Amino acid sequence: MILRLENVSKSFGALKVTDAVTVSVPRGEALGIIGPNGAGKSTLFNLITGNVLANEGRIEFLGRDVTRAPAMERVRMGVGRSFQIPQPFEGLTVFENLLTAAAFGRGGREADMVDACARILEETELLKKANVVAGSLSLLDRKRLELARALATGPELLLLDEIAGGLTEGECKALVETIRAIHARGTTIIWIEHVLHALTSVVERLLVLDFGRVIGIGAPDEIMASKEVREIYLGLEV
Amino acid sequence: MYRLTTRTRAGTATAIAVLVLVIAGMALPAFASRGVIQDLFFILTMLTLAQIWNLLAGYGGLVSVGQQAFVGIGAYAMFAGVILLGWNPVWAIPLGGLAALLLAIPTAYFAFRLQGAYFAIGTWVIAEVTRLLVAQWKTLGGGTGTSLPREATSNILGTDLIRALFSVREAAARDILAYWLALVLVVAVTGGIYWLLRSRLGLALSAVRDNVEAARSVGVDAGRIKWAVFLIAAAATGLTGALIFMQTARISPDAAFAVTDWTAYVIFIVVIGGIGTIEGPILGVLVFFVLRSALADYGSWYLMTLGLIAIAVMLFAPKGLWGLISARSGLHLFPVRRKLVGLKIEGGI
Numbered sequence: 001m002i003l004r005l006e007n008v009s010k011s012f013g014a015l016k017v018t019d020a021v022t023v024s025v026p027r028g029e030a031l032g033i034i035g036p037n038g039a040g041k042s043t044l045f046n047l048i049t050g051n052v053l054a055n056e057g058r059i060e061f062l063g064r065d066v067t068r069a070p071a072m073e074r075v076r077m078g079v080g081r082s083f084q085i086p087q088p089f090e091g092l093t094v095f096e097n098l099l100t101a102a103a104f105g106r107g108g109r110e111a112d113m114v115d116a117c118a119r120i121l122e123e124t125e126l127l128k129k130a131n132v133v134a135g136s137l138s139l140l141d142r143k144r145l146e147l148a149r150a151l152a153t154g155p156e157l158l159l160l161d162e163i164a165g166g167l168t169e170g171e172c173k174a175l176v177e178t179i180r181a182i183h184a185r186g187t188t189i190i191w192i193e194h195v196l197h198a199l200t201s202v203v204e205r206l207l208v209l210d211f212g213r214v215i216g217i218g219a220p221d222e223i224m225a226s227k228e229v230r231e232i233y234l235g236l237e238v
Numbered sequence: 239m240y241r242l243t244t245r246t247r248a249g250t251a252t253a254i255a256v257l258v259l260v261i262a263g264m265a266l267p268a269f270a271s272r273g274v275i276q277d278l279f280f281i282l283t284m285l286t287l288a289q290i291w292n293l294l295a296g297y298g299g300l301v302s303v304g305q306q307a308f309v310g311i312g313a314y315a316m317f318a319g320v321i322l323l324g325w326n327p328v329w330a331i332p333l334g335g336l337a338a339l340l341l342a343i344p345t346a347y348f349a350f351r352l353q354g355a356y357f358a359i360g361t362w363v364i365a366e367v368t369r370l371l372v373a374q375w376k377t378l379g380g381g382t383g384t385s386l387p388r389e390a391t392s393n394i395l396g397t398d399l400i401r402a403l404f405s406v407r408e409a410a411a412r413d414i415l416a417y418w419l420a421l422v423l424v425v426a427v428t429g430g431i432y433w434l435l436r437s438r439l440g441l442a443l444s445a446v447r448d449n450v451e452a453a454r455s456v457g458v459d460a461g462r463i464k465w466a467v468f469l470i471a472a473a474a475t476g477l478t479g480a481l482i483f484m485q486t487a488r489i490s491p492d493a494a495f496a497v498t499d500w501t502a503y504v505i506f507i508v509v510i511g512g513i514g515t516i517e518g519p520i521l522g523v524l525v526f527f528v529l530r531s532a533l534a535d536y537g538s539w540y541l542m543t544l545g546l547i548a549i550a551v552m553l554f555a556p557k558g559l560w561g562l563i564s565a566r567s568g569l570h571l572f573p574v575r576r577k578l579v580g581l582k583i584e585g586g587i
Contacts, residue, residue: 075457104457
């Protein structure tokens with residue numbers, strides 16, 4: 001198992017946003033997370049990355065207890081993430097965004113990271129814009145940059161938060177292909193997404209969250225066929 | 239196949255120009271009058287403070303309004319070294335840097351709990367507290383202040399040589415020495431900041447400034463970076479303060495901890511010149527000096543004019559005068575951008 005969550009809970013005041021979540025992710029898997037807005041999906045990500053610390057429970061990454069480890073330590077161990085709302089370093093160029101992620105996420109000299117960054121830029125179709133300031137990018141390119149920057153940290157586990165949201169059908173397709181290729185290379189992926197067809201075309205298992213609780217986990221077909229999930233997703237795209 | 243470069247033609251030209259200017263600056267006392275040397279000392283020390291504040295606020299996102307704490311404590315530590323320990327004033331200057339560094343530790347400890355405007359006010363409050371405490375120090379003149387003793391000022395390291403070299407009086411020799419030290423300091427501080435920005439730390443600093451949360455998520459230790467920048471800035475500010483008051487040879491808490499002189503003017507210089515660039519403060523200090531000379535006789539109108547100009551620049555040219563120039567011409571005299579060079583990449587920025 002690359003990642004294990006055991007009874008992980010998180011409350012903001014009286015509101016329990018993550019309620020005794022237990023899940024194990026084997027190395028190399030692609031796991032999708034779905035659930036209505038406010039179900040606690042992004043908080044679950046923040047708990048795994050260390051941007052938010054759990055109140056209860058235990059989180060293991062690569063067999064090590066990281067429940068209390070700060071975000072930057074987990075990045076260095078191999079947890080890479082993209083943000084739901086793209087958060088580029090706007091004053092830096094696309095290349096510098098990746099260089100920062102590579103130099104600090106992996107730890108090393110900038111000069112040694114150049115080829116790796118260029119390869120990632122090529123894969124995410126950003127190479128042409130390498131020297132463009134990130135603040136001036138379009139939404140699609142910002143999404144690509146989120147993915148590229150997460151990859152630059154050299155992740156073993158890649159967390160994608162609604163990376164396909166807001167994109168056109170064609171844009172989405174290209175991005176899904178990129179993610180599929182990354183997964184095929186052996187990177188473990190956990191992916192939160194509302195665009196279900198994009199998600200189910202890549203992931204092997206789906207996890208459904210509602211009010212912070214896991215209400216189902218299993219093969220995408222089974223999960224989408226379950227009555228409970230259909231009820232929760234009523235009104236949403238199924 | 240790919241490589242990284244920060245080199246540009248303008249950058250190389252700047253390096254050569256700076257070298258020439260520094261050599262010319264070193265030789266200047268042979269030709270220039272004492273008044274010119276004093277003006278240049280003022281410009282160079284204000285430029286040093288401006289570059290440091292720009293590092294803090296423009297690159298580190300730490301908008302401190304309490305830098306006068308470090309000027310003051312640096313200056314007082316230098317005086318203490320001379321008066322209490324009997325050190326030569328030149329050797330007592332590093333003591334100023336050390337004292338400021340030590341003061342910066344508790345200051346950062348408290349002020350870093352605050353964000354944005356609260357951080358700014360917090361640093362100011364700490365500076366005021368420091369001023370009030372120092373004013374209690376009776377051996378250094380308490381609230382009225384004191385002067386460097388005659389035997390210390392007449393015996394500053396190197397002044398004999400300068401007197402012999404340029405056949406000037408003792409006071410003028412002291413000014414020349416202070417000017418030379420200011421030149422060394424401004425080159426060291428600006429060069430140091432330039433080096434820092436081109437190092438790994440520079441990337442981290444920009445990342446933290448643009449987005450702390452995202453910076454942490456790529457492995458940047460945001461807290462440590464802020465500490466490092468704050469401490470470096472404090473020590474350099476302390477050195478500058480010690481040097482400024484070695485030249486005046488007279489100190490008082492009100493002068494050494496003056497928020498207008500050591501922070502407000504400094505912010506003015508950075509803002510009108512262009513925050514977040516090394517070129518900005520250089521341009522800003524020249525504009526400030528011209529305004530100061532032109533408006534010196536108009537009392538409070540002088541301050542009001544500075545304020546109006548600062549507001550106008552903030553509204554109409556938020557990146558300052560250098561921002562306007564560099565947007566039009568694409569010129570960067572101190573390039574810090576890492577450019578990816580290789581096939582398939584367009585010209586870039």
